[in-house]
Amino acid sequence: MKKVTIRIMPKQGVLDPQGKAVQTSLSALGFSDVKEVQTGKLIELFVEDYQNIDQRVRDMCDKLLANPVMEDYHYEVEEVART
Amino acid sequence: MKKVTIRIMPKQGVLDPQGKAVQTSLSALGFSDVKEVQTGKLIELFVEDYQNIDQRVRDMCDKLLANPVMEDYHYEVEEVART
Numbered sequence: 547m548k549k550v551t552i553r554i555m556p557k558q559g560v561l562d563p564q565g566k567a568v569q570t571s572l573s574a575l576g577f578s579d580v581k582e583v584q585t586g587k588l589i590e591l592f593v594e595d596y597q598n599i600d601q602r603v604r605d606m607c608d609k610l611l612a613n614p615v616m617e618d619y620h621y622e623v624e625e626v627a628r629t
Numbered sequence: 630m631k632k633v634t635i636r637i638m639p640k641q642g643v644l645d646p647q648g649k650a651v652q653t654s655l656s657a658l659g660f661s662d663v664k665e666v667q668t669g670k671l672i673e674l675f676v677e678d679y680q681n682i683d684q685r686v687r688d689m690c691d692k693l694l695a696n697p698v699m700e701d702y703h704y705e706v707e708e709v710a711r712t
C-alpha cells in the first residue's frame with residue numbers, strides 16, 4: 547500500500563479570495579503581522595501498489611483533483627503498512 | 630520574514646464526506662485502486678518575525694484556522710527572503 551500526499555496551491559499571481567479572507571479575519575483577531583495568506587488543498591490517497599504510480603497520480607491530478615489552469619500541484623509517494 | 634505552512638486534516642475517525650466524494654469520482658474515472666482518500670487544507674502564512682511564533686501560530690489555528698474538535702493540524706516554520 548502506498549500513501550500519496552498531494553499539495554495543491556493556486557499558481558503564482560492567481561487571485562486567492564479565500565486566502566485574502568483568512569488574512570482579513572486574522573487581522574481582525576489581532577494577528578496583523580501576517581502579511582500574506584495562501585490557501586490550498588491537501589489530499590492523501592491510499593492506493594494499491596502500481597508499477598507506474600507517478601503517471602497515474604499525474605493523471606488523477608490533471609483529470610480531477612487539480613485545475614491545471616489555476617493551480618500547481620506537488621506530490622510525494624511513501625510506502626505505508628495498512629491493514 | 631517567515632513562512633508558516635499549516636496542514637489541517639480531519640481527525641482519525643471523523644467522517645470526511647469530501648474525501649469520500651473524491652474517491653467515488655476517481656473510481657468512476659477508472660482509478661479504482663484508490664482505497665481511501667482524505668482531504669484537508671493547506672495554509673501558507675507569510676509573517677513578520679516574531680519572538681514567540683510557535684505560540685502565535687497555535688493561537689491562530691485554535692481561534693480561526695482549524696476546528697480543534699474535528700481537525701488536527703501540523704505546521705512548519707521556515708525563514709524566507711521576500712521583498
